[in-house]
Amino acid sequence: xxxxxxxxxxxxxxxxxxxxxxxxxxxxxxxxxxxxxxxxxxxxxxxxxxxxxxxxxxxxxxxxxxxxxxxxxxxxxxxxxxxxxxxxxxxxxxxxxxxxxxxxxxxxxxxxxxxxxxxxxxxxxxxxxxxxxxxxxxxxxxxxxxxxxxxxxxxxxxxxxxxxxxxxxxxxxxxxxxxxxxxxxxxxxxxxxxxxxxxxxxxxxxxxxxxxxxxxxxxxxxxxxxxxxxxxxxxxxxxxxxxxxxxxxxxxxxxxxxxxxxxxxxxxxxxxxxxxxxxxxxxxxxxxxxxxxxxxxxxxxxxxxxxxxxxxxxxxxxxxxxxxxxxxxxxxxxxxxxxxxxxxxxxxxxxxxxxxxxxxxxxxxxxxxxxxxxxxxxxxxxxxxxxxxxxxxxxxxxxxxxxxxxxxxxxxxxxxxxxxxxxxxxxxxxxxxxxxxxxxxxxxxxxxxxxxxxxxxxxxxxxxxxxxxxxxxxxxxxxxxxxxxxxxxxx
Numbered sequence: 392x393x394x395x396x397x398x399x400x401x402x403x404x405x406x407x408x409x410x411x412x413x414x415x416x417x418x419x420x421x422x423x424x425x426x427x428x429x430x431x432x433x434x435x436x437x438x439x440x441x442x443x444x445x446x447x448x449x450x451x452x453x454x455x456x457x458x459x460x461x462x463x464x465x466x467x468x469x470x471x472x473x474x475x476x477x478x479x480x481x482x483x484x485x486x487x488x489x490x491x492x493x494x495x496x497x498x499x500x501x502x503x504x505x506x507x508x509x510x511x512x513x514x515x516x517x518x519x520x521x522x523x524x525x526x527x528x529x530x531x532x533x534x535x536x537x538x539x540x541x542x543x544x545x546x547x548x549x550x551x552x553x554x555x556x557x558x559x560x561x562x563x564x565x566x567x568x569x570x571x572x573x574x575x576x577x578x579x580x581x582x583x584x585x586x587x588x589x590x591x592x593x594x595x596x597x598x599x600x601x602x603x604x605x606x607x608x609x610x611x612x613x614x615x616x617x618x619x620x621x622x623x624x625x626x627x628x629x630x631x632x633x634x635x636x637x638x639x640x641x642x643x644x645x646x647x648x649x650x651x652x653x654x655x656x657x658x659x660x661x662x663x664x665x666x667x668x669x670x671x672x673x674x675x676x677x678x679x680x681x682x683x684x685x686x687x688x689x690x691x692x693x694x695x696x697x698x699x700x701x702x703x704x705x706x707x708x709x710x711x712x713x714x715x716x717x718x719x720x721x722x723x724x725x726x727x728x729x730x731x732x733x734x735x736x737x738x739x740x741x742x743x744x745x746x747x748x749x750x751x752x753x754x755x756x757x758x759x760x761x762x763x764x765x766x767x768x769x770x771x772x773x774x775x776x777x778x779x780x781x782x783x784x785x786x787x788x789x790x791x792x793x794x795x796x797x798x799x800x801x802x803x804x805x806x807x808x809x810x811x812x813x814x815x816x817x818x819x820x821x822x823x824x825x826x827x828x829x830x831x832x833x834x835x836x837x838x839x840x841x842x843x844x845x846x847x848x849x850x851x852x853x854x855x856x857x858x859x860x861x862x863x864x865x866x867x868x869x870x871x872x873x874x875x876x877x878x879x880x881x882x
Contacts, residue, residue, distance in 0.1 A: 396460040397423065414440070414461070415450040419532040420553070422560075423463060425450060428694035430534030430543050435694065478802065478831060479653045479839045482847040484518030491515060492628050496581040497573075499566070499627075500845045502646065502838035503558065503587035503595060504528060505537055505668040506692050506701055507806065509838045510565050513845055515581060520842075521573065524565045527701060529557040530594070535694035536668040537590040541604045544594070554594050559624040566626050580627035583620070585635045586841040588644035588669070592616070592635045596623070608641040608865075636844065636854060640863040642684030647671045648861075649840025650804045651680065652853045654833070658799035660791075662784065662826070665804040665837075666729075666811075668692045670780045673861075674787040680861040681787045685779040690772040691729035691807050698763045700726035702806055707731035709812065710738060713758050724761050730810040735765055736773050737815035740882050747881045749774050777821040778879040784823065785879075786869055795825035804836045819882055 395406040395417055408417050415431050415438050429435035431451040438450045443460040496515040502508065510524040533554055534540045544550040570577060585595065589610050593600040596618065598611045616635040620627035627633070636645035651663055651673060663673040670687035673680055693699030693706070700706050705725030709717030711734070718724050727735065739745040739755060749770045757763040788794070801822065803811065809832040817824040843850045866872045 393455055394458045395455060396458070397421075397463060398460065399463045410456045411454060413451050414448070414453040414455055415532075417455070418450060418461070418463075422529075422557075423532075424527070424529070425463075425532045426700070427451065427532050428535035428539075428689065430539040435535075476832070476834050478655055478657065478833050479836055480655055480843060482843050482850060484515070485847045485849060492581050492630055493579050495575060495579050497521065497569075497575070497579050498582040498584070498845045499580060500838060500841035501562065501583065501585045501587075502649075502835060502841055503585060503591040504646070504805075504837075505588060505591060505689075506531065506535070508558070508561065509835055510562070511838060511842045511845075512569055513842065518846060522569055524569070526561065526565070527703070529561045530554050531701075533557075535689040535692060537588065537600075538604055540594070541590060541600045544599070545601045551594065551597065551599065555597050555624075558591075558595055563624075563626045577626045578628045580620075581631045582845065583623075583625060583627060583631070583633045584841045584845045585633065586645040586649040586837050587635075588646055588671075589638045589641050590644075592638065592645060596635065603641040610638065610641050613638050613640070634844075636841065637858050639682055639858060639861045640684075642669065643671050643673075643682045643861075643863055646837035647673065647682065648854060648857050649838075649844070650833070650836035651675065651840075652850070652857045653836050653840035653843055654802065660793060660797050661799050662801040663804065664780070664784070664801065664808070664822075666691050666780060666807050667805055668694070670776075670783065672780070672783045672787060674791045674793065676791060676793070678860070679791075680857065681791055681864055682861055683783050683787055683864040683866050685783040685866065687776040687779045690732070690776040693726065693728055695772045696727060696732055696769050697766050698726040699732065699769075700728055702728040702730070702810065707735075707757065707763070708810055710734035710757075712738060716758065724757070724763060726763065727757075727765075728810075729807045730812065732765070732769070732773060733819060733821065734812055734815045736770065736882075737818040739765070739770075740819060745770060745882070749880075749882060773819070774880050774882075777819055778876050781820055781823070781879045782872060782875040783866060785875055786866060786872055787864060789871075790864060795823050798826060799829065801826045801830045802836075803830060803832045804834070806835070808832045809834050820879060 397404050427438040440450045441462040498513045500511040512522040533543045590600050615637045618633045620631050623633040638644045665671045668689040670685040673682040704720030706719045706728035708731050745751050751767045754764040754766045813830045816822040817827045
């Protein structure tokens with residue numbers, strides 16, 4: 392038995408464990424927040440920790456055989472846009488107050504993203520939002536993207552239960568904090584609505600996600616799922632329901648369904664794009680929805696980028712030139728998030744430091760006073776991601792028989808969509824330049840959609856209509872996709 396002393400800015404503790412285990416496993420099995428985009432395979436090089444007397448080590452490759460002292464950074468808070476926008480519906484509360492289980496009923500709408508989680512606490516009597524909580528998905532210590540997490544479930548005996556426990560514990564922690572703050576009990580939580588991508592919902596419910604990643608990519612369920620709080624593991628009223636929203640396919644989940652349903656009927660033809668660890672795209676006309684998912688990878692969430700990180704304090708989120716840098720939290724730069732890397736690549740292209748092929752002669756140092764740089768491999772990762780997104784847009788547009796002139800609006804969902812500078816995105820070919828004056832961020836549309844489902848009985852009809860009208864397009868089955876992808880690689 393060895394002792395691993397953990398020191399963070401918040402607290403100090405001791406973990407007792409056996410020798411021979413990777414330090415990464417020891418830390419994440421004990422709830423430590425470790426950045427491990429590759430899931431511990433040793434390929435990303437980002438699970439570095441500091442050991443007293445030894446310096447920095449890669450935790451997935453370090454096997455402690457004696458007592459050690461590990462110094463970890465403090466908890467990182469998520470930076471998530473949770474406000475309503477003019478493009479999203481805000482329905483009145485339609486529930487019958489007489490049907491509630493307690494005098495002070497509270498509902499929760501939860502958006503479980505691959506990177507971030509948002510919880511809206513709603514007063515079911517007044518219709519007022521009592522609190523909005525947001526935090527990084529604790530499953531990120533098992534991998535940055537859904538495929539890596541699915542592989543963990545497949546390769547580890549208790550992989551699925553570990554991933555499920557991490558998100559359940561995190562949600563219950565936020566529930567406990569809320570009821571303590573409000574002087575309530577868990578019985579006051581009477582209904583929970585959950586949205587998220589298909590993999591996140593499977594893991595939450597304890598359903599095997601492995602079939603999602605294997606041809607023919609068939610999820611265990613696609614329709615709305617209802618569980619009791621007890622069976623779901625959530626600390627709510629024992630007679631309350633936990634509902635997960637329906638999905639379209641293995642890779643177009645309930646987050647897209649909720650986001651599309653939450654949009655106001657303002658335009659005839661429009662694009663809806665959510666760029667995160669994966670890229671989901673929908674073309675919406677007056678009679679149908681064509682949707683696809685692109686293998687964009689997690690580059691825009693900071694993974695696979697040398698100094699990439701999530702959109703948290705210390706992340707470079709905007710870059711005009713080396714003298715004009717935006718950093719989340721106005722603190723010392725620690726890395727680059729998705730919107731920042733798009734700006735930097737656009738700058739490199741604009742100044743001729745990279746050519747249309749993406750060739751970068753030498754690593755680009757962000758600023759003379761910081762040890763943050765962009766490498767040739769980073770440029771390639773962005774090229775792969777942006778080509779996947781743009782090619783998906785083109786394929787759906789062709790199938791819908793539309794040109795860019797027919798598109799009234801392009802809605803960008805999620806945190807990345809809110810903070811990205813559209814001029815940079817169009818400059819590098821991530822988004823169509825023809826639509827640069829018609830691009831609108833809609834924030835956390837998935838969470839708002841789940842909130843509307845919680846508020847309004849009528850909203851379920853819109854959710855069902857979205858699913859019924861949606862046609863999933865598997866890009867790997869489209870003959871022209873490889874050529875389209877190759878053509879869009881250049882800037």
